[in-house]
Amino acid sequence: xxxxxxxxxxxxxxxxxxxxxxxxxxxxxxxxxxxxxxxxxxxxxxxxxxxxxxxxxxxxxxxxxxxxxxxxxxxxxxxxxxxxxxxxxxxxxxxxxxxxxxxxxxxxxxxxxxxxxxxxxxxxxxxxxxxxxxxxxxxxxxxxxxxxxxxxxxxxxxxxxxxxxxxxxxxxxxxxxxxxxxxxxxxxxxxxxxxxxxxxxxxxxxxxxxxxxxxxxxxxxxxxxxxxxxxxxxxxxxxxxxxxxxxxxxxxxxxxxxxxxxxxxxxxxxxxxxxxxxxxxxxxxxxxxxxxxxxxxxxxxxxxxxxxxxxxxxxxxxxxxxxxxxxxxxxxxxxxxxxxxxxxxxxxxxxxxxxxxxxxxxxxxxxxxxxxxxxxxxxxxxxxxxxxxxxxxxxxxxxxxxxxxxxxxxxxxxxxxxxxxxxxxxxxxxxxxxxxxxxxxxxxxxxxxxxxxxxxxxxxxxxxxxxxxxxxxxxxxxxxxxxxxxxxxxxxxxxxxxxxxxxxxxxxxxxxxxxxxxxxxxxxxxxxxxxxxxxxxxxxxxxxxxxxxxxxxxxxxxxxxxxxxxxxxxxxxxxxxxxxxxxxxxxxxxxxxxxxxxxxxxxxxxxxxxxxxxxxxxxxxxxxxxxxxxxxxxxxxxxxxxxxxxxxxxxxxxxxxxxxxxxxxxxxxxxxxxxxxxxxxxxxxxxxxxx
Numbered sequence: 001x002x003x004x005x006x007x008x009x010x011x012x013x014x015x016x017x018x019x020x021x022x023x024x025x026x027x028x029x030x031x032x033x034x035x036x037x038x039x040x041x042x043x044x045x046x047x048x049x050x051x052x053x054x055x056x057x058x059x060x061x062x063x064x065x066x067x068x069x070x071x072x073x074x075x076x077x078x079x080x081x082x083x084x085x086x087x088x089x090x091x092x093x094x095x096x097x098x099x100x101x102x103x104x105x106x107x108x109x110x111x112x113x114x115x116x117x118x119x120x121x122x123x124x125x126x127x128x129x130x131x132x133x134x135x136x137x138x139x140x141x142x143x144x145x146x147x148x149x150x151x152x153x154x155x156x157x158x159x160x161x162x163x164x165x166x167x168x169x170x171x172x173x174x175x176x177x178x179x180x181x182x183x184x185x186x187x188x189x190x191x192x193x194x195x196x197x198x199x200x201x202x203x204x205x206x207x208x209x210x211x212x213x214x215x216x217x218x219x220x221x222x223x224x225x226x227x228x229x230x231x232x233x234x235x236x237x238x239x240x241x242x243x244x245x246x247x248x249x250x251x252x253x254x255x256x257x258x259x260x261x262x263x264x265x266x267x268x269x270x271x272x273x274x275x276x277x278x279x280x281x282x283x284x285x286x287x288x289x290x291x292x293x294x295x296x297x298x299x300x301x302x303x304x305x306x307x308x309x310x311x312x313x314x315x316x317x318x319x320x321x322x323x324x325x326x327x328x329x330x331x332x333x334x335x336x337x338x339x340x341x342x343x344x345x346x347x348x349x350x351x352x353x354x355x356x357x358x359x360x361x362x363x364x365x366x367x368x369x370x371x372x373x374x375x376x377x378x379x380x381x382x383x384x385x386x387x388x389x390x391x392x393x394x395x396x397x398x399x400x401x402x403x404x405x406x407x408x409x410x411x412x413x414x415x416x417x418x419x420x421x422x423x424x425x426x427x428x429x430x431x432x433x434x435x436x437x438x439x440x441x442x443x444x445x446x447x448x449x450x451x452x453x454x455x456x457x458x459x460x461x462x463x464x465x466x467x468x469x470x471x472x473x474x475x476x477x478x479x480x481x482x483x484x485x486x487x488x489x490x491x492x493x494x495x496x497x498x499x500x501x502x503x504x505x506x507x508x509x510x511x512x513x514x515x516x517x518x519x520x521x522x523x524x525x526x527x528x529x530x531x532x533x534x535x536x537x538x539x540x541x542x543x544x545x546x547x548x549x550x551x552x553x554x555x556x557x558x559x560x561x562x563x564x565x566x567x568x569x570x571x572x573x574x575x576x577x578x579x580x581x582x583x584x585x586x587x588x589x590x591x592x593x594x595x596x597x598x599x600x601x602x603x604x605x606x607x608x609x610x611x612x613x614x615x616x617x618x619x620x621x622x623x624x625x626x627x628x629x630x631x632x633x634x635x636x637x638x639x640x641x642x643x644x645x646x647x648x649x650x651x652x653x654x655x656x657x658x659x660x661x662x663x664x665x666x667x668x669x670x671x672x673x674x675x676x677x678x679x680x681x682x683x684x685x686x687x688x689x690x691x
Contacts, residue, residue, distance in 0.1 A: 001077075001079050001206060001207075001215075001310045001625060001641065001642055022039070022560070022561055022562040022563075022617055022618070022619065022656060023550075023619050023654040023656060024549075024550040024560060024619055025253050025256070025550055025553050025558035025559075025560050025619055025620075025621070026550045026558055026559050026560065027121070027170070027177070027550070027551065027556075027557075027558060028049060028053050028118070028121065028250075028557055028558070028559055029121045029177075030550075031043075031044075031049070031559060032548075032550075036561055040246045040561075040563075042246060042632050044248075044632075044634075048634055050232075051232050051634060052234070052248070052250055052559075052630060052634055053118055053250075053557065054117060054118070054119075054232035055067050055230075055232050055233050055234045055628075055634075056117075056118075056234075056250045056251065056557065056627070056628065057074060057115045057116060057117050057184075058115070058116040058117075058118075058181070058252045058555070058556075058557065059076060059080055059113065059114070059115060059116075059626065060113075060114040060115070060116060060420060061080075061083060061112070061113065061114075062080075062254065062555075062622075062623060063076055063077060063080035063252075063623065063625045063626040064076065064080075064250075064251030064252045064623065064624055064625060064626040064627040064640075065080070065115065065219070065626045065627075066233075066234050066250075066626075066627075066628040066636060067221075067230040067232065067233035067234065068218075068233055068234055068235075068236055068628075068636055068686060069230070069233055069685045069686065069688070070229065070230055070231055070233055071220070071227045071228070071229070071230070071685070072220045072221040072222065072223075072227045072228035072229070072230050073190065073218060073219075073220055073233075073685055073686075074115065074187070074218065074219040074220065074221060075216065075217075075218055075626070075628065075636070075639060076216075076217055076218075076219065076625075076626035076639075077198075077215045077216065077217060077625045077626045077639065077640075077641045078192055078193065078195070078198035078199070078214075078215045078216055078217045079198070079199065079215060079306065079310075079625065079641070080217065080625050080626045081110075081113075081189070081192055081217035081219070082095065082303045082306060082307075083110075083112060083113075083303060083429075084110035084111070084112070084113050084187075084189060084217075084219075085099070085189075085192055085217075086299075086300075086302070086303045086429075087110070087111050087112065087427075087428075087429035087430065088108055088110065088111075088189060089299065090430055093299050094189075094192060095195050095299070095302055095303070096194065096195050096196075096299070096302075097194055098191075098192050098193045098194040098195075098596075098598075098677075099189060099191065099192045100190075100191045100192075100677055100679055100682075101188075101189065101190055101191070102679070102681070104220070104227065107188035107189060107190055107220055108188060108189050109186060109187070109188050109189075109222075110187050110188065110189055110219070111427040111428045111429040112423060112424055112427045112429060113185075113187040113219065114183065114184065114185050114187070114420055114423060115183075115184040115187055115219075115221055116164055116181035116182070116183060116184075117181055117182040117184070118179060118180075118181055118557050119163075119180045119181060119182055120178075120179075120180045121177050121178070121179055121180075122177065122178040122180070123175070123176075123177055123178075124151055124167065124176050124177060124178045125175045125176045125177075127147060127151065127176075128144075128147050128148070128151070128167065128176040129176070129535075131143045131144070131146065131147035132144060132147070132532075132535075136528065136529070136532065137524045137525070137528050137529070138520070138523075138524040138528070140528040140531070140532065141523050141524060141527070141528050142408075144531075145407055145408065145409070145411060146407035146408070147407075148167045148411065149406045149407035149409070149411075149414050149416075150407060151165075151167055151178055152165040152166070152167060152178070152414065152416040153406055153414070153415060153416060155178055155180050155416075156415070156416050160415055160416050160417075160418060160419050161183070161185075161419050162182065162183060163180060163181065163182065163183060164180075164181040164182075164183045164416065164419075164420070165178060165179065165180050165181070165416055166178070166179045166181070166556070168554050168556050169554065170551040170552075170554065171259070171538045171541075171542070171547075171551045171552070172259055172260070172534040172535065172537065172538045172551075172552065173531055173532075173534050173535030173538055174535065174538030174539055174541070174542055174547075174551075175547075175551070179556050179557075183419065184221040184222075184223070184228065185419065185423055186221070186222040186223070186225070187219050187220070187221055187222070188219060188220050188222060189217070189219060190217075190218040190219060190220050190682065191216075191217065191218040191673070191677070191679065191682060192216075192217040192218075193214050193216065193596075193672070193676075193677070194596040194598065195302075196591070196592075196594050196595065196596045197213070197214045197595060197596050197599060198213060198214055198215045198216070199213060199215065199306075199592070200212050200213050200214075200583065200586075200587075200592070200593065200595070201213065201586075201592055201593060202591065202592025202593075203309050203313070203592065204592060205592070206309075206310065206313055206642065207313055207314075207317070207642060207643060207644060207645045207647070207648060208644060208645055209574065209578075209613070209615055209644050209660065209662055210574075210578045210582065210613070211578060211612075211613040211642065211662055212578055212582055212583035212586055212612050212613060213612075213613060213641060213642075213664065214612075214664060214668065214669070214672055215639070215641035215642075215664055216639055216664060216669055218682065234628055234630060234634065234635060234636040235634075235635045235636070235688060236635070236636050236666055236669075236670070236686040236687060236688070237631065237635040237636060237637045237666050237667075238666065238667060238670055238687065239666075239667055240611055240614070240637050240638060240665040240666045240667040240668075241564045241614065241629070241631065241637045241638065241665075242564065243564050243565065243566075243576050243577070244563055244564060244565065245563060245564050245631065245637075246561065246562075246563055246631070246632055247561070247562055247563055247564060247616045247618055247629050247630070247631065247637070247638075248559060248560070248561050248618075248629070248630040248631075249559070249560045249561075249562075249616070249618040249620055249624065249627050249628070249629055249630070249640055249661060250557065250558070250559050250627060250628065250630060251557070251558065251620070251623065251624040251625075251626065251627025251628075251640065252555050252556060252557055252558070252623045252624070252627075253553035253555070253558055253620060253621040253622070253623045253624050254553060254555045254621060254622045254623030255552070255553050255554070255555065255621075255622070255623070255651070256552045256553040256621055256650070256651050256652070257552060257651055257652055258552055258651075258652060258653060258654070259538070259541070259551075259552050260534075260552070260652075261331075261335050261356060261359065261537065262328065262331035262332050262334075262335050263335075263356065263359055263360065263363065264359060264363070265322055265331065265652065266322075266328075267363045267366070268322070269318075269319060269322040269323070271366075271367060271370065273315050273318055273319055273322070274319070276315060277312060277315050277316065277319070279380075279446075280308050280311055280312055280315070281312065283308065283384060283385070283442065284305065284308045284309065284312065286438065286439075286442050287301045287304055287305050287308065287385075288301075288305065290435065290438050291305065297434070297435070300432045300435045301435065304385045313648075314622065314648060316648075317645070317648025317649060318648065318649070318651060318652070320648070320649070321648070321649035321651075321652050321653065322652065324649075327649075327652070327653060330653075335356070338537070338540060338541065338544065339356060341540070341544055342540055348540070348543070351539075352536050352537075352539065352540045353536060355532075355533035355534070355536040355537050355540075356533070356537075358529055358532065358533040358536075359529075359530060359533045359534075361529065362525070362526050362529040362530045362533065365525045365526050366522075366526045369518065369521060369522050369525070369526065371450055371451070372451070372518050373518050373519065373522045375446070375447050375450060375451065376457070376511065376514060376515040376518050377515045377516075377518055377519045377522070379393070379443075380443065380446060380447075381443055381444065381446060381447030381450075381451075381461075382440065382443050382444065382447070382507075382511075383436075383439060383440050383443055384439060384442070384443045384446075385439050386435070386436045386439040386440055386443075387429075387431055387436065388431065388436050388440070388474075388475065388478055388480050388481065388504050389440065389474075389504060389507070389508065391424075391425065391480050391486060391504075392478075392480060392502075392504040392505050392507065392508035393508045393512070393515075394421060394424070394425060395425065395486065395489045395490060395497060395505065395508070396497055396505065396508040396509050396512055397410065397413060397512065398413055398418075398421065398425075398490065399489075399493045399494040399496070399497040400494065400497075400512075401413035402493060402494070403494065422490065425486050425487070425490050426483050426486060426487045426490065427483065428483050431480075431481035433475050433476070433481065436471075436475050436481075437471050437472055437475045440471035440474065440475065441467050441468045441470075441471035441472070442467075443467075444461070444462065444467030444470055444471055445467045447461065447467075448462065448467060457511075457514055460510065460511070461507070461511065473503065474503050474504055474507060477502070477503040477504075478502050478503055478504035478505075479502055480502065480504050480505075485502075489505070497509070553621055553623065555623050560618045560619040560620060561618065562616045562617040562618035562619070562661075563616060563617060564576050564614055564615070564616050565615070565616065565617050566615060566660075567615075567644075567646075567657065567658055567660060568657075574615075576614050576615050576616075577611050577612075577613075577614045577665075578611070578612045578613050578614070579608065579609055579610060579611055579612050580606055580607070580608045580609070580610045580612055580668070580671070581608035581609065582612065583595065583599075583612060584603060584608070598676050598677065599676055602675055602676040605675050606671060606675050606676070607671060610665075610667055610668055610671045611665040611667050611668060612664070612665060612668045613662060613663065613664055613665065613668070614638060614662075614663055614665055615644065615660040615661060615662055615663070616629065616638075616660065616661050616663065617656055617659065617660060617661070618640075618661045619650070619654055619659070619661075620640060620643060620647070620650070620661045621643075621647075621650050621651060622651075624640050624661070625640065625641055625642075626639070626640065626641075627639075627640040628640075629661075629663045636666055637665070637666050638663035638664060638665055638666060639663055639664045639666070639669070640661055640662070640663045641662060641663065641664060642661075642662040643659065643660060643661055643662060644658075644659070644660040644662060646658035646659050646660070647659045647660060647661070669686070670683060670686060670687070673686065
């Protein structure tokens with residue numbers, strides 16, 4: 001699963017040389033149009049790019065989507081809607097059983113979904129780099145916060161409820177851009193199928209192909225209580241694509257490390273991925289045991305379990321790539337060539353220095369600080385996967401940060417980011433006390449295990465009690481499960497937080513000084529020098545190679561292009577399409593190959609030759625989940641939901657002969673909406689026939 005959250009001015013119709021195959025996740029203001037024209041005889045014009053830009057959206061939680069009607073209808077993946085489906089399942093199980101609204105009045109609001117529609121991209125490189133020039137450590141962090149705050153605050157122009165602005169670091173700090181988004185926070189659920197067809201094949205089929213998944217959810221964006229008017233949308237193709245057709249994928253790939261030096265990837269492999277796999281595997285076991293207590297407990301745990309299973313498969317794929325000797329050799333040779341190019345000229349040595357040595361120092365410091373940073377600041381030692389402690393921390397910090405100048409605040413508490421924070425704080429999503437206790441107890445166990453029982457901080461948190469006792473007392477005593485209580489503390493600010501005797505607030509207050517201290521040390525001694533070294537390497541690459549390549553992914557809008565094509569696996573051809581007939585053949589009646597009853601009943605009425613899922617060689621990565629697949633006319637022909645197993649290394653490299661994106665065919669979506677779910681109004685809206 002591939003997930004992790006106006007008019008564009010000055011579109012640059014850039015002619016850039018090819019990378020390899022159709023490699024690249026290109027920013028919308030810097031597209032390789034000449035390369036497209038040479039390979040496919042087509043390149044989009046400015047009007048096409050502008051319309052597609054405004055037709056696609058980012059789900060702030062970590063996915064992509066697109067408007068597919070003029071009335072705010074949004075297409076994304078079922079797995080991108082997991083949180084909404086779980087949070088709305090107070091009287092049923094929408095994840096398991098699906099949901100459909102026959103009337104717009106029946107479309108329930110998702111408590112925490114935010115959509116971002118890109119309006120403009122503005123280059124702010126000179127302003128940001130000018131502010132950072134010559135600064136190191138704490139001074140650099142302070143300058144970075146100040147300049148980003150100034151740029152973002154000017155962009156939202158006092159209306160952060162309507163607009164979201166992000167300063168995006170491109171090329172590892174070689175360039176900076178300001179992305180301005182229209183913000184939609186009233187997002188309602190229209191349709192979701194059953195989990196057993198959205199994730200047919202389960203973990204065995206995840207990151208594999210052939211696939212038979214209807215991994216779709218339809219939302220609707222609302223403005224002032226009415227469906228949003230979205231004149232720019234992607235018309236729905238009733239037939240989908242054919243083999244060999246040119247395809248575009250526009251979405252928000254989360255993060256790649258293709259331009260990162262080998263030393264950083266090696267550190268990531270040995271000191272982040274290996275411990276993370278062990279950590280998540282153990283936590284997955286805790287969730288699985290909790291889910292065995294009963295159907296209600298299984299429902300509470302299913303969203304997190306789904307996410308952890310997906311992450312574990314991704315991490316193991318990353319480890320396979322990062323232990324591949326050929327890949328390692330290629331990266332080392334690339335680094336060595338750039339270092340030699342710098343060393344060969346005195347002016348280059350003076351300008352760029354030795355950023356690899358600076359990275360090594362920062363990595364050494366990171367090893368010293370990482371455990372404490374993850375446990376105290378990232379929350380691993382308090383409430384992994386839970387809500388209550390992190391809600392308490394948000395409330396405590398929001399109150400403390402609010403009184404500071406915007407440019408001196410922690411970035412997540414700037415005025416431009418407060419609407420998203422407030423949406424989370426006042427969310428009506430249910431809180432399950434027993435589930436929270438289980439997660440917090442395990443997290444506190446990890447805090448004690450990793451830091452040691454004699455650590456002063458551990459003693460401060462646990463006192464003379466066990467992790468289970470502390471978690472039980474905190475969850476039973478807190479009122480933060482009530483959205484009204486959280487809202488009162490949010491609105492009451494520093495005075496209300498200081499006066500609160502809620503045990504979860506008391507804990508968050510008491511541990512905050514040390515958590516802030518380790519964060520500051522990590523930022524000053526690891527993040528700042530790493531950022532400066534990455535910037536120097538990026539500038540050296542620009543000086544040597546020019547700026548015609550694409551930047552690493554940054555969870556901001558990107559376009560990739562390719563074609564519908566299968567691949568050869570161990571000497572055998574893998575065709576690019578599956579069909580409905582194949583789903584029935586593959587079904588066994590037992591999970592994870594169990595078709596829902598709705599599909600069993602509808603079999604005789606379906607055209608079993610209907611294309612179901614297909615693959616393309618578009619370059620995608622996590623965050624692209626929910627991205628539309630678009631044809632030359634700018635019509636939606638598919639919905640990205642996964643990649644094949646070879647694409648797992650796509651965070652670090654791209655192999656156009658093997659990497660494939662996996663999508664649901666729009667023909668399958670329409671056939672299912674009409675004949676399985678009997679939703680004629682939704683079908684008409686998708687076809688553009690609704691009055």
